[in-house]
Amino acid sequence: MKIEFTKMQGAGNDYIYVNTLIYPLPNPEELAVAWSRPHTGIGSDGLVLIGSSGKADFSMRIFNADGSEAKMCGNASRCIGKYVYEYGLTRKTEVTLDTLSGIKTLRLHVEDGKVDAVTVDMGIPAEIHPVDLGEGYPYREGIAVSMGNPHLVIFVDDMEQVDLPRVGPVLEHHPLFPDRVNVEFAQVLAPGRVRMRVWERGSGITMACGTGACATAVASAYTHRCPGESDIIMDGGTLRIRWAGEGTRLFMTGPAEKVFDGVITV
Numbered sequence: 001m002k003i004e005f006t007k008m009q010g011a012g013n014d015y016i017y018v019n020t021l022i023y024p025l026p027n028p029e030e031l032a033v034a035w036s037r038p039h040t041g042i043g044s045d046g047l048v049l050i051g052s053s054g055k056a057d058f059s060m061r062i063f064n065a066d067g068s069e070a071k072m073c074g075n076a077s078r079c080i081g082k083y084v085y086e087y088g089l090t091r092k093t094e095v096t097l098d099t100l101s102g103i104k105t106l107r108l109h110v111e112d113g114k115v116d117a118v119t120v121d122m123g124i125p126a127e128i129h130p131v132d133l134g135e136g137y138p139y140r141e142g143i144a145v146s147m148g149n150p151h152l153v154i155f156v157d158d159m160e161q162v163d164l165p166r167v168g169p170v171l172e173h174h175p176l177f178p179d180r181v182n183v184e185f186a187q188v189l190a191p192g193r194v195r196m197r198v199w200e201r202g203s204g205i206t207m208a209c210g211t212g213a214c215a216t217a218v219a220s221a222y223t224h225r226c227p228g229e230s231d232i233i234m235d236g237g238t239l240r241i242r243w244a245g246e247g248t249r250l251f252m253t254g255p256a257e258k259v260f261d262g263v264i265t266v
């Protein structure tokens with residue numbers, strides 16, 4: 001059976017997108033693993049399914065490169081906004097998206113018929129609290145944040161000193177996080193400018209993480225490092241995050257790009 005897909009990226013965080021209204025996939029967990037592989041698959045950070053919903057305009061399911069399903073993905077939600085508009089699934093510029101962490105509203109920024117950026121209402125960040133990682137770990141303190149999925153933000157003075165391939169997997173599996181955790185390292189460069197690198201749960205090092213950028217902005221504000229609006233600068237691009245503080249909704253704005261369309265046989 002042939003399946004049409006679109007490879008898309010948001011700030012360098014790349015996923016394979018399948019319109020399940022046309023191609024329902026019975027085994028997305030296995031396909032995410034096989035298709036994400038760089039040499040023998042398509043190569044990506046994971047697989048995203050676009051579907052219908054009784055509660056919103058569309059639905060999103062997101063699978064990491066190891067096949068695990070996540071409840072939310074910031075970069076994929078922006079890319080879905082571009083996909084549904086540019087492939088003619090909707091003419092709306094305000095689109096609702098049903099995710100495992102609730103309904104998100106996407107505002108599409110359209111220029112000459114193309115979506116060049118999307119603002120996502122990411123909802124109210126939750127479970128924000130400092131964590132003591134304990135002795136025997138490469139870092140002692142972090143801030144836990146839920147953006148629908150779990151994050152651990154660790155502030156550092158010098159990003160160049162972070163050995164991400166070594167410490168990322170250790171912290172992803174820290175016993176404080178029984179469901180594993182996405183790990184962000186953050187360095188405040190100036191007021192409103194934060195450099196961030198990420199080790200994603202289930203995918204490892206990625207060039208950007210949308211929910212991770214949101215969690216980083218939240219942790220920066222929570223610790224009085226950077227209140228209000230901030231640019232989170234990652235290896236693959238920058239996201240602008242607006243958050244007025246605890247109990248308020250957070251808005252993420254950033255790019256969405258198509259890489260290529262393809263067909264794969266299963």
Ligand SMILES: N[C@@H](CCC[C@H](N)C(=O)O)C(=O)O
Pocket residue numbers: 013062064069070071072073074075076149150182200201202203206208209210211212
């Ligand atoms: N890259 C994503 C987050 C994808 C899911 C994450 N790895 C998890 O398991 O929670 C983003 O842009 O938010």
